[in-house]
Amino acid sequence: MTETLTAATPLDDLISGEYRHGFISDVAADALPRGLSEDVVRLISAKKNEPPFMLEWRLAAFRHWLTMTEPNWATVRHPAIDYQDIIYYSAPKSQKDGPKSLDDVDPELLRVYEKLGVPLREREMLAGVAVDAVFDSVSVGTTFKAKLGELGIIFCSFSEAVQEHPDLVKQYLGSVVPYTDNFFAALNSAVFSDGSFCYIPRGVRCPMELSTYFRINAKDTGQFERTLIIADEGASVSYLEGCTAPMRDENQLHAAVVELIALDRARIKYSTVQNWYPGDKEGKGGIYNFVTKRGDCRGADSRISWTQVETGSAITWKYPSCILRGDNSVGEFYSVALTNHYQQADTGTKMIHIGRNTRSTIVSKGISAGRGQNAYRGLVKILKSADGARNYSQCDSLLLGDRCGAHTFPYMEVKNATAKVEHEASTSRIGEDQLFYCRQRGLSAEDAVSMIVNGFCKDVFKELPMEFAVEAQKLLGVSLEGSVG
Amino acid sequence: MLEIRNLQVRVDDKPILRGIDLTVNAGEMHAIMGPNGSGKSTLAQVLAGREAFTVTAGDVRYQGRDLLAMPPEERAREGVFLAFQYPVEIPGVSNVYLLKAALNSIRKHRGLPEVDAMEFLALIREKMKLMEMTDELLFRSVNEGFSGGEKKRNEILQMALLEPALAILDETDSGLDIDALQVVAKGINSLRGPKRAMILVTHYQRLLDYVVPDHVHVLSQGRIVKSGGKELALELEARGYGWLEAEAGAAPVETAVR
Numbered sequence: 187m188t189e190t191l192t193a194a195t196p197l198d199d200l201i202s203g204e205y206r207h208g209f210i211s212d213v214a215a216d217a218l219p220r221g222l223s224e225d226v227v228r229l230i231s232a233k234k235n236e237p238p239f240m241l242e243w244r245l246a247a248f249r250h251w252l253t254m255t256e257p258n259w260a261t262v263r264h265p266a267i268d269y270q271d272i273i274y275y276s277a278p279k280s281q282k283d284g285p286k287s288l289d290d291v292d293p294e295l296l297r298v299y300e301k302l303g304v305p306l307r308e309r310e311m312l313a314g315v316a317v318d319a320v321f322d323s324v325s326v327g328t329t330f331k332a333k334l335g336e337l338g339i340i341f342c343s344f345s346e347a348v349q350e351h352p353d354l355v356k357q358y359l360g361s362v363v364p365y366t367d368n369f370f371a372a373l374n375s376a377v378f379s380d381g382s383f384c385y386i387p388r389g390v391r392c393p394m395e396l397s398t399y400f401r402i403n404a405k406d407t408g409q410f411e412r413t414l415i416i417a418d419e420g421a422s423v424s425y426l427e428g429c430t431a432p433m434r435d436e437n438q439l440h441a442a443v444v445e446l447i448a449l450d451r452a453r454i455k456y457s458t459v460q461n462w463y464p465g466d467k468e469g470k471g472g473i474y475n476f477v478t479k480r481g482d483c484r485g486a487d488s489r490i491s492w493t494q495v496e497t498g499s500a501i502t503w504k505y506p507s508c509i510l511r512g513d514n515s516v517g518e519f520y521s522v523a524l525t526n527h528y529q530q531a532d533t534g535t536k537m538i539h540i541g542r543n544t545r546s547t548i549v550s551k552g553i554s555a556g557r558g559q560n561a562y563r564g565l566v567k568i569l570k571s572a573d574g575a576r577n578y579s580q581c582d583s584l585l586l587g588d589r590c591g592a593h594t595f596p597y598m599e600v601k602n603a604t605a606k607v608e609h610e611a612s613t614s615r616i617g618e619d620q621l622f623y624c625r626q627r628g629l630s631a632e633d634a635v636s637m638i639v640n641g642f643c644k645d646v647f648k649e650l651p652m653e654f655a656v657e658a659q660k661l662l663g664v665s666l667e668g669s670v671g
Numbered sequence: 672m673l674e675i676r677n678l679q680v681r682v683d684d685k686p687i688l689r690g691i692d693l694t695v696n697a698g699e700m701h702a703i704m705g706p707n708g709s710g711k712s713t714l715a716q717v718l719a720g721r722e723a724f725t726v727t728a729g730d731v732r733y734q735g736r737d738l739l740a741m742p743p744e745e746r747a748r749e750g751v752f753l754a755f756q757y758p759v760e761i762p763g764v765s766n767v768y769l770l771k772a773a774l775n776s777i778r779k780h781r782g783l784p785e786v787d788a789m790e791f792l793a794l795i796r797e798k799m800k801l802m803e804m805t806d807e808l809l810f811r812s813v814n815e816g817f818s819g820g821e822k823k824r825n826e827i828l829q830m831a832l833l834e835p836a837l838a839i840l841d842e843t844d845s846g847l848d849i850d851a852l853q854v855v856a857k858g859i860n861s862l863r864g865p866k867r868a869m870i871l872v873t874h875y876q877r878l879l880d881y882v883v884p885d886h887v888h889v890l891s892q893g894r895i896v897k898s899g900g901k902e903l904a905l906e907l908e909a910r911g912y913g914w915l916e917a918e919a920g921a922a923p924v925e926t927a928v929r
Contacts, residue, residue, distance in 0.1 A: 618723065623759045626719050627773035627829065628747040628780070637772065641763030641812065 217276035222269055224248060227376050230275050234345050234379075237352055247365035247375030254369045260532035261561045261593055262501045264474060267439060274377045274410070334392070340385040341396055344412050347383035354385055358416055362445040362482045362509070370441040370476040370503075374410045378443070381412035386421035386452075395651055397426040411442040417452035419485060426654055428459040438463075440499075441476045450485030450512065455493070457650050458506075459658055461665075462498035469528025469557075472500025479506035480536075483515035483544075491518040492535065493649045495658040497665040500529060505563065507536035510544035510572075517546040520646040522658070524639075524665055525558025525590070534564035534595070539572035539605070548579040551643050554590035555666060561593040568605040575605040583613040584642050586635070586666075636663035672697045672868045673718075673738075673837055678729035680710075680717055680893075687713045689893035690729070695837070698865040702879055702904060703872045705890035706912045711872045712756060714890070715841040718870075719753035720746050733837065747773075748780035750836030754826040754843050756872075761813035766825065769813050770795060774832055798831045801861060803854050820851035827858040838862070839870045844878035856881030876908035891916050 218226060227248045231241040256267070334341050340351060347355050365375035386392050417423055440462065446454050456479075465472025475498075481490035492506035502525075508517025519535035537546035552560040566577045583592035594611050616638055624634035640647070640659050647655045673695040680688040687710045695701055705711050717724050718731065720743030731738040738746065761769065774794075775785040786794065795809065802824045814822050823843055830838050840859070844852055859882050863869065871884060879887075879901065887903040888895045889912070896915050897903065907915075 617759065619759050620761055622719075622721055622743060623755065623761075624769070624773075625743040626747050626753050626755075627769065627833070628744055628776040629772055630744050630776070631742075633772070633776070637764055637769070638761055641761055644763035 217273050220271055220273050222248075222272070222274055222377065226274055230377055230379065233275065234348070236348055239352070239356055240348055243360065243365070244376050247372050248377075250366055251369065251372035251376055254372055256369050260503055260563070261559065262503060262530040262532050264501055264530075267474070269373075272439060275379050334394075337390050337393070338387040339390060339392055340383065342383055344378070344381040344383050344414070347414070351383070351385070354416065355383070355414070358414055358445070358447055360445075362447060362480050363443050363478050368478060371443050371478040374412060374441045374443045374478070378410040378412040381414075381442070383413075384415040384423065384425065386415075386417045386423045388418040389420040390418075391421070392423040395424050395426050397428070409438070409440050409442070411440075413442070413444040414447075415445070415454060415456070416447045417449065417454050417488075419450045419452060421449075422453040422455075424455040424457070424651060426457050426459075426651060428461070428654070428657070439474050439476070442478070444477070444479040444506075446479075446481035446490055448481065448483050448485060448488035448490050448512075448515075451487045452485060453489045453491075454481060455491045456481070456506070457654055458492075458494040458496075459654060459661060460494065460496045460498050460502070461661060463500075464498050464529050465500040465527065467527050467556075469500070472529070473498065474501045475499035475504065476501075477504040479504065480509065481507070481517070482509045483512050483517060483541075484509075485515070486512040486541070487514045488512050489516040489518075491516075491520075491649070493518075493520040493646065494522070494533075495643075495646070495650070495661065496521070496523040496531060496533060497661055499531075502529075502531040502533050504533045505535055507538070508546060509538045509540065510546065510575075511540045512544075513541040514543045514545075515541055516544070518649075519546075519548045519550070519564075520649040521550045521562075522553070522643045522646045522662070523551070523560055523562075524553040524662060525555070525560045526665060527556040527558065529556075530559045532561040532563055534562045536565040536567065537577060539566075539568045539575040539577070539602075542572060543574040544572055545575070546577045548577070548581070549645050550579075550581045551646055552581070552583045552592055553586070553639055553642065553662075554583065554592050555586035557589045559591045559593070561595060563595040563597075565597040565599070566607055566609075567598075568600045568602050568607065570601045572602050573604050575602060577605075577607045579607075579609045580645075581609075581611045582642070583611075584639065585613065585615045586639075632663070632666075635666055639666060672734060673870075674730075674732040676730045676732075678714075678717070678731060679727045680713055681725045681727050682713070682723065686727075687724070687893055688717070691890075691893075691895060693888065693895065695868045695870060697836075697868050699886065700863065700869045700871065700882070700884045702884035702887045702901075703870060703890055704874065704876075704887060704904065704907055707874065709890040710893040711874075711890050712841055715753060715756075715839045715870070715872050718746075718839055719743060719751060744776070747833075747835075748777050752830050752833055752835030752838045754823075754830060754838065754840040756842040756845065758814045758817075758822045758826055760815045760817075762815055764813050765810050766813050767791075767795065767809040770809075770829065770832060773829070777833055795828075795832060798828055801831060802828045802858050804828060819846035820848065823847055823855055824851065824858070827855055827862075831858060831862060834862075834867075836866065837868050837870070839872065841872045842874065843871070844873055844875065852878065853881060876904045879904045889915055 218229060227244050231244055363371050365372045384396060415425060446456060448454050462473035462475055483490050490508050494506060496502050506519060510517050517537050523531045523533050525531045534550060535548055548564055550562045552562055554560040562581045568575045579596060581594050585592055592613055596609055598607055600607055620638055621631060621634050625631055639662055647658055650658055675691050675693040678688055678691040691714060703711050713724060726739055771791045778785055804824055808821060843855060847855060856878060884901055887899055887901060889897045
């Protein structure tokens with residue numbers, strides 16, 4: 187049977203969908219002038235009333251950053267970023283004094299979350315999810331704090347942690363991602379405005395999923411978030427991070443750093459749904475997302491699991507990694523990355539095996555549509571000390587249409603002869619025959635594509651917490667839709 | 672129910688169907704036979720709405736409507752069903768998920784309430800008994816790792832579930848051993864009824880031993896060169912297709928390129 191694909195296939199229509207979360211809310215912002223200097227770093231620290239150790243750390247990071255250059259090894263292209271043309275701090279004005287409860291939160295902010303489908307109150311009451319909402323750079327609402335407090339769990343904004351728990355911050359900040367790590371991590375360390383902090387004490391199992399919604403809003407404001415999660419011996423926590431951003435013409439820089447520390451027998455599960463504004467159909471606008479995420483399995487028998495669903499951003503540069511230091515520790519990375527239109531993603535992971543009998547699993551699903559470019563870049567490194575280490579990697583790519591690209595760069599460095607490393611990879615094209623089959627059974631083309639793509643991602647979605655998995659499936663559908671609505 | 676008038680179809684500027692005329696009424700079973708490359712499968716797929724083909728002339732009416740103007744999903748929802756010759760695999764999508772989505776999209780179209788998971792399971796299990804299929808096939812990915820026979824049974828299962836008005840079965844008998852053939856035939860026969868029309872596309876007489884057609888048409892080089900009753904199939908089995916092509920005064924059969 188001959189198959190002829192005409193120029194205007196239904197796929198073309200489907201993948202031309204537009205961003206649904208595009209709107210700008212007009213909250214008055216309290217912003218610094220553009221540009222970056224030591225003075226700006228000092229000002230940020232002063233605005234946040236930080237102790238001297240924080241200022242010293244920021245300044246050291248800034249001075250180091252000045253000696254660095256932007257990395258250029260990723261398969262992403264973008265015009266040069268003018269770091270002096272970025273506003274490094276902005277806070278919604280009405281938040282100056284800080285809200286005492288959700289009732290004190292600017293209704294305009296709450297409406298933004300409503301539009302995004304993140305009704306704080308509903309989540310609070312119905313889903314039992316504690317939401318630490320970050321709007322631009324200042325946390326506007328933290329919930330369930332009291333309940334968590336009873337268990338000794340600290341879950342708060344980073345600024346608050348600096349004030350209330352400076353010893354913990356001092357002990358762990360930069361201990362997984364030092365400011366010398368890379369260009370964007372150094373920049374973040376110098377100017378980060380806020381983020382989330384979480385500490386789970388010894389032996390405590392966090393009874394609820396912890397969640398933060400990030401959102402870029404003020405015009406041209408780069409967002410520099412910092413997240414630090416520590417699970418003490420025998421503790422466990424599941425953390426959800428999700429984000430969307432409003433429609434913009436200018437490209438916006440986002441350079442977050444996430445550090446996870448798992449001590450003996452501790453478990454951290456970190457799940458992300460990333461839906462920053464990806465730019466329009468012509469590739470105009472969109473977020474540049476340069477993120478450093480790393481987990482340190484510092485203790486024996488510890489486990490860190492990263493699950494990410496990356497559908498947004500014009501550029502994604504992100505490699506959530508695990509340092510498997512403790513004996514028998516386990517690192518996992520489950521990823522779905524979707525690029526449509528002119529989006530570019532270069533994402534993957536690093537699994538660094540140091541301890542004995544350490545194990546890691548990598549499952550990466552890349553979906554490219556339109557003119558999207560999608561690269562998996564991963565490193566499995568087995569050090570000499572890692573007797574009996576094992577890794578299994580699976581990297582699959584799915585192509586929709588014939589103008590997109592998929593690339594796989596698996597790196598392996600094995601220095602211990604007892605280690606076992608397995609790598610499987612595949613690339614396939616969503617077939618007109620699969621689409622036709624589903625449509626012949628009565629499914630619309632959009633539903634069919636969504637179903638096929640979700641099937642492709644099943645191995646990753648099953649790692650997500652239930653409610654997040656449902657959200658992620660919808661998101662994939664929306665990201666691929668053509669006739670929106 | 673179905674009226675095809677002078678249907679002409681090309682693929683890559685190569686004519687495949689050169690003017691098909693066919694009328695199918697409710698309650699009838701038509702067999703379309705013919706050698707490889709005669710255009711049988713093309714006809715089946717064009718009726719179901721495959722977009723890889725270009726219709727250059729002709730007209731197809733289905734229940735009075737212009738079938739060719741309808742997208743494939745609308746044809747399906749209006750009751751046109753194609754049992755595929757090569758059912759595709761959809762990794763990660765469970766069979767039960769696709770079946771339920773299909774049933775509900777059709778029910779929704781007809782203004783019926785959607786069935787929930789429990790109702791659906793009860794319904795599908797009843798249909799599976801007929802096709803002698805095990806539960807396990809429900810929860811595997813669509814057609815993935817199915818044997819040839821399992822794939823074909825799964826197609827007939829879908830037909831039983833979706834209860835189409837017009838079912839087109841494309842080489843449903845190919846690749847089946849005799850036991851599977853009988854199960855599939857039983858399934859097909861159980862779905863015959865006064866309101867349902869079926870078109871059986873087949874190369875061999877084999878299936879017609881079990882599913883007896885009302886009409887048999889022979890397709891050759893994109894035209895129906897002979898029509899008759901069920902006895903025509905037996906004659907073809909005995910004599911092959913060559914004599915018909917000679918009788919129709921057709922040019923020698925082009926080398927089958929597909």
